[in-house]
Amino acid sequence: MLPPLNPLHVFEVTARLQSFTRAAEDLRVSQPAVSRQIQTLENFFGFRLFERDKLGIRLTPEGEELQRQISPAFRVIETVTQRLVASGKSEPLRLRVYTTFAAKWLIERLPSFYAAYPGIRLSISNAVAPVDFEKEKVDLAIQFGGGKWPGVESELLFRDLLQPVCSPTLRRKANLHSIDDLKRVPMLHSHYRRTDWADWLMACNRLDLLNDAGISFPSSVLTYQAATEGVGVAIGQLHLLRNELRDGSLVTLFEQPLERPLAHYAVWPKNRPLPKKARSFLAWLRSRMSDFQR
Amino acid sequence: MLPPLNPLHVFEVTARLQSFTRAAEDLRVSQPAVSRQIQTLENFFGFRLFERDKLGIRLTPEGEELQRQISPAFRVIETVTQRLVASGKSEPLRLRVYTTFAAKWLIERLPSFYAAYPGIRLSISNAVAPVDFEKEKVDLAIQFGGGKWPGVESELLFRDLLQPVCSPTLRRKANLHSIDDLKRVPMLHSHYRRTDWADWLMACNRLDLLNDAGISFPSSVLTYQAATEGVGVAIGQLHLLRNELRDGSLVTLFEQPLERPLAHYAVWPKNRPLPKKARSFLAWLRSRMSDFQR
DNA sequence: TTGTGGCCATAACAAAATATCATGACGTTA
DNA sequence: TAACGTCATGATATTTTGTTATGGCCACAA
Numbered sequence: 001m002l003p004p005l006n007p008l009h010v011f012e013v014t015a016r017l018q019s020f021t022r023a024a025e026d027l028r029v030s031q032p033a034v035s036r037q038i039q040t041l042e043n044f045f046g047f048r049l050f051e052r053d054k055l056g057i058r059l060t061p062e063g064e065e066l067q068r069q070i071s072p073a074f075r076v077i078e079t080v081t082q083r084l085v086a087s088g089k090s091e092p093l094r095l096r097v098y099t100t101f102a103a104k105w106l107i108e109r110l111p112s113f114y115a116a117y118p119g120i121r122l123s124i125s126n127a128v129a130p131v132d133f134e135k136e137k138v139d140l141a142i143q144f145g146g147g148k149w150p151g152v153e154s155e156l157l158f159r160d161l162l163q164p165v166c167s168p169t170l171r172r173k174a175n176l177h178s179i180d181d182l183k184r185v186p187m188l189h190s191h192y193r194r195t196d197w198a199d200w201l202m203a204c205n206r207l208d209l210l211n212d213a214g215i216s217f218p219s220s221v222l223t224y225q226a227a228t229e230g231v232g233v234a235i236g237q238l239h240l241l242r243n244e245l246r247d248g249s250l251v252t253l254f255e256q257p258l259e260r261p262l263a264h265y266a267v268w269p270k271n272r273p274l275p276k277k278a279r280s281f282l283a284w285l286r287s288r289m290s291d292f293q294r
Numbered sequence: 295m296l297p298p299l300n301p302l303h304v305f306e307v308t309a310r311l312q313s314f315t316r317a318a319e320d321l322r323v324s325q326p327a328v329s330r331q332i333q334t335l336e337n338f339f340g341f342r343l344f345e346r347d348k349l350g351i352r353l354t355p356e357g358e359e360l361q362r363q364i365s366p367a368f369r370v371i372e373t374v375t376q377r378l379v380a381s382g383k384s385e386p387l388r389l390r391v392y393t394t395f396a397a398k399w400l401i402e403r404l405p406s407f408y409a410a411y412p413g414i415r416l417s418i419s420n421a422v423a424p425v426d427f428e429k430e431k432v433d434l435a436i437q438f439g440g441g442k443w444p445g446v447e448s449e450l451l452f453r454d455l456l457q458p459v460c461s462p463t464l465r466r467k468a469n470l471h472s473i474d475d476l477k478r479v480p481m482l483h484s485h486y487r488r489t490d491w492a493d494w495l496m497a498c499n500r501l502d503l504l505n506d507a508g509i510s511f512p513s514s515v516l517t518y519q520a521a522t523e524g525v526g527v528a529i530g531q532l533h534l535l536r537n538e539l540r541d542g543s544l545v546t547l548f549e550q551p552l553e554r555p556l557a558h559y560a561v562w563p564k565n566r567p568l569p570k571k572a573r574s575f576l577a578w579l580r581s582r583m584s585d586f587q588r
Numbered sequence: 589t590t591g592t593g594g595c596c597a598t599a600a601c602a603a604a605a606t607a608t609c610a611t612g613a614c615g616t617t618a
Numbered sequence: 619t620a621a622c623g624t625c626a627t628g629a630t631a632t633t634t635t636g637t638t639a640t641g642g643c644c645a646c647a648a
Contacts, residue, residue: 001379002371044412045382045413047382062378070370077302080360080364081295088341118295119338
C-alpha cells in the first residue's frame with residue numbers, strides 16, 4: 001500500500017520548511033497547489049498531518065512520524081539519481097544554434113532543460129549560416145531563414161518581427177518621434193543581416209533614409225549591445241529582445257513592426273533517424289516555445 | 295534532483311516482475327501505460343533502464359543499480375504508511391445503506407474504497423426505511439425513494455429500472471415468451487417493495503395478471519436469490535442485477551423495462567457540516583458511479 | 589480601530605500528465 | 619503458417635495537477 005507519491009514529496013518538503021508558502025516557492029508551484037497536495041495526502045491517511053493555526057502550521061504527531069520515516073527514503077532516491085545521472089557517460093546531444101538565438105533565447109533557458117532531462121548533456125556550437133549535416137557533426141540545429149532547406153526536416157519556432165530600437169536615453173536626447181528623425185542618428189547594422197534596415201524602410205516607403213554609412217557589427221548580439229549603450233538605432237528582432245524591452249534597456253521606435261517571411265527553425269537531417277535525445281530536446285523546445293508565444 | 299516519482303514507482307514494480315505486462319496487471323493499468331512511464335523515466339535519465347529483446351526485457355546495468363537502490367526506499371514508504379494507517383484510531387465513518395444496494399452494489403466495491411482511503415474505517419448498517427439523522431448515529435446514508443426528504447441534502451445515484459427476471463432454466467422449462475405466460479409461474483414479491491409488480495403490469499396495461507398469491511420474501515436480496523434458484527419470476531431492479539444478467543444466472547423477460555420516478559440517493563443531514571471522511575466517501579461514490587453508468 | 593500584510597483554504601478554470609483502445613512489429617511455439 | 623506473447627506507438631479521453639482570483643483569519647503598526 002503506497003500513498004500518492006507526489007503529494008508525499010510535497011509533504012516532505014513542506015514538513016521540512018514548516019510552511020506551505022515556502023514549500024511552494026521551493027517546489028516552484030503556487031501555494032494553493034501545495035495546499036491541495038497536502039489535503040490529498042491527509043484524505044488518504046484519514047487524519048491531519050499539519051495543525052493549522054494563526055500564523056502557520058505545525059506537524060501533528062502522525063505527521064512528525066511520517067516525516068521522520070520518509071525523509072531518508074527521499075534522500076536515498078535523490079542521491080542515487082544524482083549519482084546515476086552523473087555517471088551517464090553517453091554522448092552529448094550536438095546542437096548548432098543561430099548565434100543571436102543562442103545568446104538571447106536559449107542560454108537563459110538551459111537550466112530548465114537540465115532540470116527536465118538531467119541525463120542529457122549538450123554540446124552547443126553557434127553559427128549563422130545554414131547547417132550542412134553531411135559535413136558537420138551535429139544532431140539538431142536551430143537556424144534562421146525561409147524554412148526550406150534541402151534534405152532537412154524543419155519546424156518553425158517563431159517568425160521574424162523587425163522594428164527599430166534604441167536606448168531610452170538616445171530616444172530622449174535625439175528626440176526621436178518620426179521616421180525622418182532617423183537622419184539624425186547612426187544606424188547600426190549587422191554583417192549577417194544586411195538587408196534588415198532596407199526591408200523595414202521599404203515597407204515604410206522610406207528607402208531614401210537608408211544610410212550605409214552607419215556602424216556595422218559582426219553579430220546582432222553586438223549590434224544590440226551597441227544600441228543598449230546608446231550608440232545608435234538598431235533594427236531589432238522583437239521576439240529576441242523581449243527582456244530588454246521589458247526591463248526598459250531598449251525601446252521600440254515609430255510603431256511600425258514588420259513581419260517578414262523569415263523565421264527561426266529547428267532543423268534536423270531527413271535521411272537518418274533523429275536520436276532520442278534530440279526528440280527530448282525538441283519536446284522541451286516546443287513546450288518552452290508555447291510558453292514564449294504569450 | 296528527484297526523478298518523476300510515479301514513473302519511478304512503475305519502474306520499481308516492473309524491474310521486480312521482469313515484465314511490462316505483469317507490472318501493468320499488478321498496478322491495474324494497461325500495458326501501454328507502463329511502457330510510457332518507463333520511457334518517461336528513461337528520457338529523464340538519458341539512458342535505457344531495460345534492454346528489450348525477443349521474449350521480454352532485462353535490466354541494463356544502470357537499471358539494475360537504480361532498482362537495487364530505490365527498492366528499499368519504496369519498502370520503507372510502504373511500511374511506514376501501513377503502520378500509520380493501522381494506528382489511525384479515529385472514529386469510523388458511519389454509513390447506513392439500503393439493504394439491496396449494500397448487497398448488490400456496495401460490498402463488492404469496498405476494496406476499491408479501502409485502497410483509495412486506507413485511513414478511513416467504515417461502519418455500515420443497513421435498513422430499508424429512510425434514515426432519521428436525529429435519532430440514528432449516522433453520517434451518511436444511501437436510501438431509496440423519490441429524492442425529497444425533509445432536512446437532508448440528497449444526490450441521485452441511479453434511477454429505478456424494473457423488468458421481470460428469472461433463471462434461464464425456468465424460462466426454458468416454462469417456455470416464457472409472452473406476458474400471458476406469467477399466469478403459469480409463481481410471482482416473487484418483496485415485503486418492502488409491494489408495488490413493483492403492480493407498477494410494471496400497469497405500465498403494460500396487464501394489471502389483470504397481478505397475482506398476490508405468489509411467494510413473498512422479507513428482502514429483495516432473498517427474492518433475487520429465489521429467482522436465481524428457479525423458484526419463480528421476480529420483478530428485478532436491473533441496475534442492481536447487472537452481475538447476474540452478465541453471467542447469465544438471471545435473464546430478463548418480455549423486453550419492457552420500466553423506469554420509475556424513484557431512485558437510490560446518497561443523503562446527509564442539512565443542518566450539520568458533512569465530516570471530511572464523508573466527503574471523501576462521496577467523492578469515491580461519484581467516481582464509482584460514473585464508471586457504473588457505462 | 590483601522591489598515592496592511594502574512595498565512596492557508598476554496599472555487600473556477602486551464603494545462604499537463606496519465607490512461608485507454610486500437611493496432612503494429614517482431615519473435616516463439618504449436 | 620497461424621496463433622500467441624511481448625513491447626511500442628498514434629489518436630484520443632480522462633484524471634491529476636496547477637493557476638488565478640478571492641476570502642477568512644490573525645498579528646502588527648499607524
